[in-house]
Amino acid sequence: KRKTRVHHLQAMKTAGDRWAMLTAYDYSSAKIFEEAGIPVLLVGDSAANVVYGYDTTVPISIDELIPLVRGVVRGAPSALVVADLPFGTYESSPEQALATATRFMKEGQAHAVKLEGGERVADQIAKIVSAGIPVMAHIGFTPQSVNTLGGFRVQGRGDGAEQLIADAIAVQEAGAFSVVMEMVPADLAGQVSRKLTIPTVGIGAGRECDAQVLVWQDMAGYTSGKTAKFVKKFGNVGDELRNAAMAYADEVRTGAFPAEEHSF
Numbered sequence: 001k002r003k004t005r006v007h008h009l010q011a012m013k014t015a016g017d018r019w020a021m022l023t024a025y026d027y028s029s030a031k032i033f034e035e036a037g038i039p040v041l042l043v044g045d046s047a048a049n050v051v052y053g054y055d056t057t058v059p060i061s062i063d064e065l066i067p068l069v070r071g072v073v074r075g076a077p078s079a080l081v082v083a084d085l086p087f088g089t090y091e092s093s094p095e096q097a098l099a100t101a102t103r104f105m106k107e108g109q110a111h112a113v114k115l116e117g118g119e120r121v122a123d124q125i126a127k128i129v130s131a132g133i134p135v136m137a138h139i140g141f142t143p144q145s146v147n148t149l150g151g152f153r154v155q156g157r158g159d160g161a162e163q164l165i166a167d168a169i170a171v172q173e174a175g176a177f178s179v180v181m182e183m184v185p186a187d188l189a190g191q192v193s194r195k196l197t198i199p200t201v202g203i204g205a206g207r208e209c210d211a212q213v214l215v216w217q218d219m220a221g222y223t224s225g226k227t228a229k230f231v232k233k234f235g236n237v238g239d240e241l242r243n244a245a246m247a248y249a250d251e252v253r254t255g256a257f258p259a260e261e262h263s264f
């Protein structure tokens with residue numbers, strides 16, 4: 001299978017072909033997504049929530065994320081693997097951003113990095129790109145800024161539309177190869193997608209983005225509790241796994257497992 005590269009994503013936009021991106025956090029799930037033909041995998045800082053159990057993405061560190069990247073890269077040899085830069089590891093300066101991005105490339109063996117923000121991180125994006133590292137931007141609702149955005153809210157409504165468009169243009173001009181738009185009104189996301197030459201990746205941003213992304217546990221039904229309005233559940237992995245664990249425990253209790261055929 002051909003390895004997905006940044007220019008393939010650009011070619012798909014030009015051809016009008018939509019593509020799917022998923023998060024991944026370990027070798028085993030990445031291998032499944034490789035088999036499913038998912039071209040782009042994101043080792044999201046959403047690992048803070050789904051791997052480490054934090055309430056927000058704010059506390060996760062570089063050292064908590066890099067080992068996950070290494071596992072995903074090994075599991076999905078033909079995917080383009082994008083690594084999220086954690087909160088507090090790129091905002092201070094372009095130099096700080098490049099140093100962090102370099103760690104994800106060298107120690108994590110990622111193929112690209114992603115960071116949150118539009119105009120405010122344009123210098124960071126330009127610096128990282130100038131070093132030969134592809135950057136995916138992330139605008140609209142940016143979870144690392146949940147405390148200034150007033151909670152999990154749709155962005156770009158009313159006066160916010162102008163800022164969202166300015167952010168989209170700023171990241172493209174800074175050299176980003178793609179941009180995630182999270183929780184943005186569908187019409188506005190469509191307008192931005194037509195305006196930009198780089199592919200847009202929507203999450204809660206309607207049908208007119210060039211690509212879509214979801215957290216895999218949300219998509220596969222491996223989360224408990226309530227999920228966001230923009231999530232569609234394509235499977236019941238959580239139920240499957242719970243049933244398997246219960247069946248296993250039952251059979252151990254009753255002595256049905258291990259049987260003759262599992263013994264030496």
Ligand code: KIV
Pocket residue numbers: 023042043044045046047084138180203213214215
């Ligand atoms: O961390 C993450 O999972 C993300 C995507 C949902 C865009 O940033």
Ligand code: NA
Pocket residue numbers: 044045046057084
């Ligand atoms: Na993220």
